[in-house]
Amino acid sequence: VSMWARWGVDWRYVWYRLSASPLTVVGLAIVMTVFAAMILAPVVSPYDPNRLSLAVRLAAPGWHHLFGTDEVGRDLFSRVIWGSRSSVVAGLITVAISMGLGTCVGAASGLSSGWVDTVVMRIMDVLLAFPSFILAMALAAALGPSLMNAIVPIAIVRTPFYVRLARGQALTLRDRAYVRAAESFGSSSWHVVWRHILPNSMAPIIVQATLDIGLAILTVSALSFIGLGAQQPTAEWGAMVANGRAYFLDQWWYPTFPGLAILVTALGFNLVGDGLRELLDPRLRGR
Secondary structure, three states, rough: OOHHHHHHHOHHHHHHHOOOOOHHHHHHHHHHHHHHHHHHHHHHHOOOOOOOOOOHHOOOOOOOOOEEOOOOEEEEEHHHHHHHHHHHHHHHHHHHHHHHHHHHHHHHHHHHHHHHHHHHHHHHHHHHHHHHHHHHHHHHHHHHHHHHHHHHHHHHHHHHHHHHHHHHHHHHOOOOOHHHHHHOOOHHHHHHHHHOOOOOOOHHHHHHHHHHHHHHHHHHHHHHOOOOOOOOOOOOOHHHHHHHHHHHHOOOOHHHHHHHHHHHHHHHHHHHHHHHHHOOOOOOOOO
């Protein structure tokens, strides 16, 4: 029986626990606003994000351009809204890849033990020996500058964290009675992993994934900032900050608003992750 089956999915209880923390509510509000902006970008953005208008280049924020314009007259408010699709979706894809791959490999490694577990964990140790951002930057440079080529390296360098987390959960659960019973009835290792190990390991993994979304957005933006991520004319927050840094002293709004979008979005996902940790951690549920 999985953790979710034992608890049931009582959404009123979930909301009660999450709403008990004002910071979690703030995080939820930020995340919901960002997702609304992503979905409604064609409706809420007043201009085409790639439309050039040299007559209003580097215009200050005002009624016609809420966030001002860039060096070729593109509306920054529209580009920040459309940039949420590039930056946030890249973060979500990165976490989905690293969580999916790392969780499956870690659970299988912990259940199998022996030489398989040893080989897997030594490979993970090698990846963890390198600074994450430096390794991601090197892989992105080898693949070539593009948003997709920035996503893959970040997913690779984040995978070992999920492998170790899922392996630890598997080592804890593999001696449980229901796992031993499944093995005694001839269930394969993959069946045990999918049916018994993973469902009971998801609480800390979900929390880690939620916290990692903010980190992934920051890392994707950082790679775009140094020219290894999204390229012009794609509206992406990190690339917008990189383009605007040359104008910061006189046109402060150019790099400031995309930078604030990165900051607020990462903060929102981190606050939601903290709320989920308190909800799913048995040691904190009774507080």
